[in-house]
Amino acid sequence: MGLEIAFGKGNYLYDTAGKAYLDLIAGISVSNVGHANPAVNEAIRKQTDLHLHTLVYGEHIQAPQVLLAKALSDTLPPQLGRIFFVNSGSEAVEGAMKLAKRYTGRFEILACDRAYHGSSQGALSLNGDEYFKRNFRPLLPGIGQIHYGSFSDLEKITNKTAAVFIETVQGEAGIRVACSRYFQELRKRCTETGTLLVMDEIQTGYGRTGTFWGFEKMGMAPDILLMAKGMGGGMPIGAFASSPEFMNCLTENPVLGHISTFGGHPVCCAAALATLQYIRENRLCEMVEEKELLFYRLLRHPSVLEIRSSGLLMAVELGSFEKVWAVIEYCLKNGLITDWFLHCNTALRIAPPLTISSEEIEQACAILCRALDETATRN
Numbered sequence: 001m002g003l004e005i006a007f008g009k010g011n012y013l014y015d016t017a018g019k020a021y022l023d024l025i026a027g028i029s030v031s032n033v034g035h036a037n038p039a040v041n042e043a044i045r046k047q048t049d050l051h052l053h054t055l056v057y058g059e060h061i062q063a064p065q066v067l068l069a070k071a072l073s074d075t076l077p078p079q080l081g082r083i084f085f086v087n088s089g090s091e092a093v094e095g096a097m098k099l100a101k102r103y104t105g106r107f108e109i110l111a112c113d114r115a116y117h118g119s120s121q122g123a124l125s126l127n128g129d130e131y132f133k134r135n136f137r138p139l140l141p142g143i144g145q146i147h148y149g150s151f152s153d154l155e156k157i158t159n160k161t162a163a164v165f166i167e168t169v170q171g172e173a174g175i176r177v178a179c180s181r182y183f184q185e186l187r188k189r190c191t192e193t194g195t196l197l198v199m200d201e202i203q204t205g206y207g208r209t210g211t212f213w214g215f216e217k218m219g220m221a222p223d224i225l226l227m228a229k230g231m232g233g234g235m236p237i238g239a240f241a242s243s244p245e246f247m248n249c250l251t252e253n254p255v256l257g258h259i260s261t262f263g264g265h266p267v268c269c270a271a272a273l274a275t276l277q278y279i280r281e282n283r284l285c286e287m288v289e290e291k292e293l294l295f296y297r298l299l300r301h302p303s304v305l306e307i308r309s310s311g312l313l314m315a316v317e318l319g320s321f322e323k324v325w326a327v328i329e330y331c332l333k334n335g336l337i338t339d340w341f342l343h344c345n346t347a348l349r350i351a352p353p354l355t356i357s358s359e360e361i362e363q364a365c366a367i368l369c370r371a372l373d374e375t376a377t378r379n
């Protein structure tokens, strides 16, 4: 985009010339509680006064890690109550791949077409889009693919499958949402075959879809849950959560089955705890649906072919990249930041901070509609 950002505050970013931009993408679903959130910044300041890194994750007992793990486990069913902190989403994926292989003794893993799980070698091996993989082969062996949302493909899950990795909502595919019955059947098939079900909530977690975790809407729960992005309120942190039974197998043969120097960095944990508390105390999840509906109401325009969404994770389908790019350029000139998706360049990304107000949604949609008017004649 070429913007040089000087600072962020609330739902706005400011460039070095002092121009304000309403942020409709929140750093790709990261800044759920807005930029420079005072509660998050205060938690960071307090922790930096105490200590930064002390020793490789897990060796010392550190209050920010313990408090965050407790608060997270309070949002989760008991079978997801054990949490391993890492530094990013991709690392959470890597940890979960190892855990599934170690627990099941199997190595075959299934992931979905159009999936995005990150950019490290294991995560990349799971991704759906060949374009991003082809020049990095060979990747991991034993990776197969199922169609996201396809009931018939559930038969591909067998007693040789270590794990199925799936996004609760496919974000980078341009917001694809499978129905809750699909997730329940997927859960059933994984249980039948002794396969671990890994749900990637790296983009959907921390309130983005209107519930704290996206899987809450599906009437089922995974064996391993992945989180990152919005978790740190802008600081780098991720985690994989599972049951004590599964997680214990990383403690022996080998001991230290997963190691991370900076995983659970105390400053990031303090920020993640403040973020969780801010979302809860300000009832941000409860307001997501109303805000989502307001976008639907205000984005009625002949150029909009379809809106796909789950809470404030939305795709506005325009049908061509030329249109998308023209709208993005117009919006940037007019103080609004939007984007497209890694695996879908024909739709605009709308994933603002969950703190966005109704007035700001009105402003954003007015600019978007003017942009759509201006660009209506493009292909």
Ligand SMILES: Cc1ncc(COP(=O)(O)O)c(C=O)c1O
Binding pocket: 028, 088, 089, 090, 091, 116, 117, 118, 119, 167, 171, 172, 200, 201, 202, 203, 228, 229
């Ligand atoms: C669903 C999903 N999984 C995994 C990742 C990878 O996270 P990270 O970029 O923190 O490694 C992303 C990042 O966009 C994501 O959206």
